[in-house]
Amino acid sequence: MRMDEQELVRQIQDGDEMAFAKIVSMYKDRIVNYLYQFTGDYQKAVELSQETFLRVYFKANKYRPIAPFSSWIYAIASNLAKTEMKKMRKLSLVSLDDVANDLQAGTYSTDSSDSGLIRNLRQALASLHSRYKIPVILKDIEGFSQEEIAEILKKPLGTIKARISRGRNFLKKELEKALKDNKSLSKNKEN
Numbered sequence: 001m002r003m004d005e006q007e008l009v010r011q012i013q014d015g016d017e018m019a020f021a022k023i024v025s026m027y028k029d030r031i032v033n034y035l036y037q038f039t040g041d042y043q044k045a046v047e048l049s050q051e052t053f054l055r056v057y058f059k060a061n062k063y064r065p066i067a068p069f070s071s072w073i074y075a076i077a078s079n080l081a082k083t084e085m086k087k088m089r090k091l092s093l094v095s096l097d098d099v100a101n102d103l104q105a106g107t108y109s110t111d112s113s114d115s116g117l118i119r120n121l122r123q124a125l126a127s128l129h130s131r132y133k134i135p136v137i138l139k140d141i142e143g144f145s146q147e148e149i150a151e152i153l154k155k156p157l158g159t160i161k162a163r164i165s166r167g168r169n170f171l172k173k174e175l176e177k178a179l180k181d182n183k184s185l186s187k188n189k190e191n
Helices: 003-013 017-039 042-058 069-091 096-105 115-127 130-141 146-153 157-190
Strands: none
Touching (some): 017 042, 017 069, 069 130, 115 130, 115 157
């Protein structure tokens, strides 16, 4: 852990709001991006990041410098995101109009610069269970090491490695399926 972060946390524990503002400015964009990758909803990501920072401020006394501060703040954000995703799953309703519009659009593409591939990846990531989604996002998007992810999620390293591997395999299969669907859509349009 960087010494300045450790000192900032100590100052937050003493009630220093300026130290808290510095921590927020250091982590705000990273946490919002992480939560956006997790939820797929920018507004929800901003709300969850605000809740994350509120918890950092009010629970700063619970932080112990055993692990890096980044591990602690990402653990808070991950727990909030998991809870939110459970709520969203319970409340999710799919409009038949949306499904019909998606099917009519047929917007799948193999061109990496095309938003179709990005949309396919986002859909695959959205359908990935949080057990796998969180480690994959932390590893492949946020750039954490497997050891750091194990600390953040408080899981054994072997479990993290397996979840990253399974998550990546799921994403690969979903993208291959989307590519196959695109090819069959193209054939049907030609006929």
